[in-house]
Amino acid sequence: MRKRDQLLDKALELFHAEGFHATGIDRIIAAAGVAKMTLYKHFRSKDELILAVLRRYDEKFRNYLMQQVELRTHEPSQQLIALFDVLDDWLDQDGFYGCLMINACAEFSNKQMPAHVVASEHKRLLLLYIQEIAEAAKASDPPVLAQQLGLLMDGAIVAAQVCGQRRAARITHEIAQLLIHQSRSHPSEQVLEPTQSSGSDMPWPD
Amino acid sequence: MRKRDQLLDKALELFHAEGFHATGIDRIIAAAGVAKMTLYKHFRSKDELILAVLRRYDEKFRNYLMQQVELRTHEPSQQLIALFDVLDDWLDQDGFYGCLMINACAEFSNKQMPAHVVASEHKRLLLLYIQEIAEAAKASDPPVLAQQLGLLMDGAIVAAQVCGQRRAARITHEIAQLLIHQSRSHPSEQVLEPTQSSGSDMPWPD
């Protein structure tokens, strides 16, 4: 099973750096130093390899995040902040190609595609993890705070990927502090009226 | 030049819904009802078609956003909020496939690739637009507020695309109000210490 791991590692690297459709089977087996037949003995098809890669990424990423957070502090409300310090380290790496799951959803856009389902589940588990910390930190509304913080993280990831803003997490760090502070001081949030919708006057045509 | 527009429209639609690499030339000309040679008389290559599509999207999207904002209110600080109401309408559409520019960066990950450059420029122009509103709204630090709000928008886009959270913009609506209020009441922001970095103990290996 060593060859299988080599394949998954190299496939992850290539899919992440160059995309799923743009990366051919031949590139992967060459990088992994493995025969083509070996790949097809471990995985029925490229699609199945992609799914296995995504599951591996999910596992690696969440473990990395949890371990890094735990390594910095054990105080829940501080852990919420630590999320953004870990994010800061990640976005600042040289070969940063965004979140593989977000990238997967760009290429497998139909929500029923297996890759999209795995990506969606990945984000759900991440939010669940953040929510657990928020509960431990006695936030007033842990699910909402988790969604807010998760959204900030994705925003920073995109800013770093698209605009090369390696320090995008710093921006979110401040906002996160504000939200966490607010969530611990105010038991309920106020909802304000949105400006009126324009209806069908100017539909975004796409 | 009518055929050229048909090509661009259909290419935009297909690239957005199915991805750039996954969409072949033949699919595009069939959808546009145009001969293959016509495509290659208007565009040197598929890559050039992609660039033209991205530029068209940039133009369409920013015009749409500006017109929608202007249509809702003329008061600058209210316009900052209106950004998120427009976003809310957009994310709630049935055929929502994320931001084409973010998707392009997922497939053309190298920052020097022309498509990536166009996408980066698109986000820069968006931030500039938000910054101008922030200035008119007398925000304490318009560039920072613009970055914060832009980041929120991208976060909501990703949440809607990956997790199908059609109402993700509602989450950002609240945060935006908080940030705008803070930016108008506090002339300078306080910077807090980040938790210490772990250095090379646990590098995210990708």
Place this chain on the structure above:
DNA sequence: TTAATAGTATACAGATCTGTATACTTTATA
């Protein structure tokens, strides 16, 4: 009306891509 321009239809070259067939070799295990 004539001449230039824009578009069409078809076929095809050449590359690349996924996946398979087959016969062989290495490695691990009992």
Place this chain on the structure above:
DNA sequence: TATAAAGTATACAGATCTGTATACTATTAA
């Protein structure tokens, strides 16, 4: 050492993809 499992090398089928060649037909404008 004998046997099963894992891996290799090569060739290839068949599909698909980008881009071109060529000869034809509308359309438009002088």
